[in-house]
Amino acid sequence: MSATRGRDDRPDIEPASAVEPWQRQRLEAFAVFDDARLLKSYRTAALILRDRDEAQDATQEAVAQAWARWTSLRDLSRFDAWFERILVNTCLNRLRHARVVVTVALDEDVDFAAPEWHPAAMARLSLDRAFVRLSPEQRAIVVLRFWRDLPMEEIADRLGIATGTAKSRLHRALKSLRDAIEPVQEASE
DSSP: OOOOBOGGGOBOOOOGGGSOHHHHHHHHHHHTOOHHHHHHHHHHHHHHHSOHHHHHHHHHHHHHHHHHTGGGOOOGGGHHHHHHHHHHHHHHHHHHTOOOOOOOOOOTTOOOOOTTSOHHHHHHHHHHHHHHHSOHHHHHHHIIIIISOOOHHHHHHHHTSOHHHHHHHHHHHHHHHHHHHHHHHHHHO
16 A cells, blocks of 8 residues: 655545455454454463463463464455464463573472362362463463363364364363372362
């Protein structure tokens, strides 16, 4: 879109008729990015990344990438799935290139479990720790399956993998989560 210079060297806005059809479609598609859609995208990113600031940055980065990659969208009716794939890939890239945080193990003979803690709270803490240990790909699949409630075929499509691969990753992720929670449940019985 070329702009002409008007008085005081300010660019004049071209009339809507001069806007290309693909540009108009892009503007209309991104106009639906209301607060609810952005919040849903942010929540998806926050669940995958486990960090609010990183989730905000990833969501903003995904919107910018989607704007720049507009011409790669083949079917306008698949805008949501297309954008979510960009968002998930952005989150996975951030996880792969995340800073390494060094943790120090405490002595195992020290018992920090408070007797007044409810078993469900202990299981939740174990689940959180186990979720963080999942690979980025497994974390994304768990979020898309159980938080977004997407069928496996859509998850595979959004991640760009085969449905069987998605099922396998979900199975391994759930096994890891189960293995982390079972000792806590057995201890509380």
